[in-house]
Amino acid sequence: MPTYAIGDLQGCYLELRALLDRLAFDPQVDRLWFVGDLVNRGPDSLKVLRFVHDLGEAALVVLGNHDLHLLALAAGNSRHAKKSTLEAVLRAPDRDELLHWLRHRPLLHHDPERNFTLIHAGLPPQWDLAEAQVRAGELEAVLRGTDYQDFLRDLYGNQPDRWSPDLTGLKRLRFITNCLTRLRFCKPDGTLALTEKGSLENHTVGLVPWFRAAGRKTRSDRIIFGHWSTLGYRQEDNVWAIDSGCLWGGALTAIRLDATSLIPIQLNCKGYLAPGQD
Incomplete structure (x- = not known):
């Protein structure tokens, strides 16, 4: 069964369809893994949501920070509303169906x-894969539960920035959320550096990308991730970074996971925002 992992879309519907045409995608046979951030900042978040939702079992999605931002807005958390392009989703007649579906997507997917x-x-370097799965499951249970709006109303914040099994309540959930949906750099001791958004060549001295952290317990696990457009497509040490900045005029990347050689398939994108815009 052909299976493709696809990088961050952020509302870039036309680019997604063009890439799928290039792949000769057949939803009856093929499967798509979306690395999160289906929505926001690009022009067609509603079209992207509807399209991926309608793919049914042909699509697997993990949640990104912009997806959670949409859910937070719908729950009444308007803290970052001015940076959003999500009004069409929030006003859509099928809003409730789409948001219910999105809220039930996983934070982590492992295919043994x-x-x-x-x-x-x-x-974070302190977690092995088994623990990461358990922590993701904790957050998924809250998002799928009856009190999910309480969590989403208090979603934002950079603290706590270091893992401890003694963390409880909102602090515990926020740390899990920030790792799975926001993390790029950390300090050598594993403390999260969530405000750092630079590239590997230009970042604050002393920080390391999470996948290069000393003693990282998932170093032997093969991990695909997005989120980091300034990193671009990159493969090293069992990690594949596939956010190649479609929104910013880079490329939309797919990799075929059942192929012998994992060679990126990329569609050049015109870009809807200039690099450096927030």
């Missing part, structure tokens, strides 16, 4: 047969 794990952003 293909030996790949899909996340949006990163993992």
Whole structure:
């Protein structure tokens, strides 16, 4: 069964359809793994949501920070509303169906047969894969539960920035959320550096990308992630970064997971925002 992992879309519907045409995608046979951030900032978030939702079992999606931002807005958390392009989704007649579906997507997907794990952003070095799965499950249970709006109303924040099994309540959930949907860099001791958005060549001295952290317990696990457009497509040490900045005029990337050689398939994108815009 042909299976493709696809990088961050952020509302770039036309680019997604063009890439799928290039792949000769057949929803009756093929499967798509989306690395999160289906929505926001691009022009067609509603079209992307409807299209991926309608793919049914042909599509697997892990949640990204922009997907959670949409859910937070719908729950009444308007803290970052001015940076959003999500009004069409929030006003749509099928809004409730789409948001219910989105809220029930996983934060982490592990496929033991293909030996790949899909996340949006990163993992702290203290977690092995089994623990990462358990922590993702904690957050998924809250998002799918009856009190999910309480969590989404208090979603944002950079603290706590270091893992401890003693964390409880909102602090615990926020740390899990920030790792899986926002992490790029950390300090050598594993403390999250969530405000750092630079590239590997231009970032604050002393920080390391999460996948290069000393003693990272998932180093032997094959992980696909997105979120980091300034990193672009990159493969090293069992990690594949596939957010190649479609929104910013880069490329939309797919990799075929059942192929012998994992060679990126890329569609050049015109870009809807200039690099550096927030």
